[in-house]
Amino acid sequence: xxxxxxxxxxxxxxxxxxxxxxxxxxxxxxxxxxxxxxxxxxxxxxxxxxxxxxxxxxxxxxxxxxxxxxxxxxxxxxxxxxxxxxxxxxxxxxxxxxxxxxxxxxxxxxxxxxxxxxxxxxxxxxxxxxxxxxxxxxxxxxxxxxxxxxxxxxxxxxxxxxxxxxxxxxxxxxxxxxxxxxxxxxxxxxxxxxxxxxxxxxxxxx
Amino acid sequence: xxxxxxxxxxxxxxxxxxxxxxxxxxxxxxxxxxxxxxxxxxxxxxxxxxxxxxxxxxxxxxxxxxxxxxxxxxxxxxxxxxxxxxxxxxxxxxxxxxxxxxxxxxxxxxxxxxxxxxxx
Numbered sequence: 001x002x003x004x005x006x007x008x009x010x011x012x013x014x015x016x017x018x019x020x021x022x023x024x025x026x027x028x029x030x031x032x033x034x035x036x037x038x039x040x041x042x043x044x045x046x047x048x049x050x051x052x053x054x055x056x057x058x059x060x061x062x063x064x065x066x067x068x069x070x071x072x073x074x075x076x077x078x079x080x081x082x083x084x085x086x087x088x089x090x091x092x093x094x095x096x097x098x099x100x101x102x103x104x105x106x107x108x109x110x111x112x113x114x115x116x117x118x119x120x121x122x123x124x125x126x127x128x129x130x131x132x133x134x135x136x137x138x139x140x141x142x143x144x145x146x147x148x149x150x151x152x153x154x155x156x157x158x159x160x161x162x163x164x165x166x167x168x169x170x171x172x173x174x175x176x177x178x179x180x181x182x183x184x185x186x187x188x189x190x191x192x193x194x195x196x197x198x199x200x201x202x203x204x205x206x
Numbered sequence: 207x208x209x210x211x212x213x214x215x216x217x218x219x220x221x222x223x224x225x226x227x228x229x230x231x232x233x234x235x236x237x238x239x240x241x242x243x244x245x246x247x248x249x250x251x252x253x254x255x256x257x258x259x260x261x262x263x264x265x266x267x268x269x270x271x272x273x274x275x276x277x278x279x280x281x282x283x284x285x286x287x288x289x290x291x292x293x294x295x296x297x298x299x300x301x302x303x304x305x306x307x308x309x310x311x312x313x314x315x316x317x318x319x320x321x322x323x324x325x326x
Contacts, residue, residue: 020242
């Protein structure tokens with residue numbers, strides 16, 4: 001979920017100097033466990049949203065692309081010196097498929113429940129060595145999310161399949177709609193028409 | 207938590223190194239943007255002995271080799287007594303850092319060497 005920076009976050013971001021810290025939090029869900037792993041990349045624990053986030057050494061790798069420009073999985077390396085995380089990895093099939101949520105919060109605004117940034121991933125694969133547990137996170141990235149979320153057509157209503165639904169909003173007694181602007185006008189509902197007549201012929205690529 | 211052995215105090219100067227937690231970036235126009243990277247500022251203490259009695263060195267050596275296994279385990283260490291210093295006598299949780307330690311028999315029955323302690 002891509003969030004907008006809060007006003008406080010924007011002010012902090014714009015400062016030339018600041019003693020506040022942008023903290024990266026990682027939450028790893030553990031199957032069949034009541035509590036997820038809650039870690040913060042910091043040198044002391046923090047309290048945020050009613051939970052203690054344990055100081056831990058982890059780092060997020062670079063997002064690389066393959067030869068077709070598609071983003072590859074993102075490596076998340078978590079320190080394995082104490083083998084705390086590896087124990088979970090061994091017990092739960094490499095934690096493959098588990099959800100990992102990355103969040104960014106600011107140390108001076110820990111009373112704010114909403115993080116400044118939040119991204120949700122799934123673990124695609126896992127490797128371990130004596131120093132690092134590496135989770136390869138699925139690219140459920142904001143840059144891959146389709147936007148706008150629907151295909152907008154010139155002469156066809158996107159809400160036709162959800163006739164009388166929330167977006168359509170028509171509450172009259174007329175039967176099925178064919179999705180044209182004319183049908184919408186007949187129903188007196190053209191203000192909520194789900195097509196976009198202003199799109200030029202041949203379509204428009206954004 | 208283990209306690210640092212009660213041996214002869216280190217000699218002057220006792221060096222304290224304070225890690226800079228900031229990130230800095232110089233912009234093209236010369237301005238520098240800076241912020242903190244972590245919320246805590248850990249310290250490192252460098253202890254030096256020039257004439258540590260052999261029996262004290264033996265205690266320290268056993269502590270390093272068998273009690274805390276080098277830098278593996280954290281232990282409590284008491285800051286030396288320093289007048290007008292809030293740190294005076296304060297207990298710090300530390301571990302050995304800086305890799306291998308080296309002590310040499312510098313004079314009959316006396317050892318010289320340096321230890322580095324890192325705040326946990």
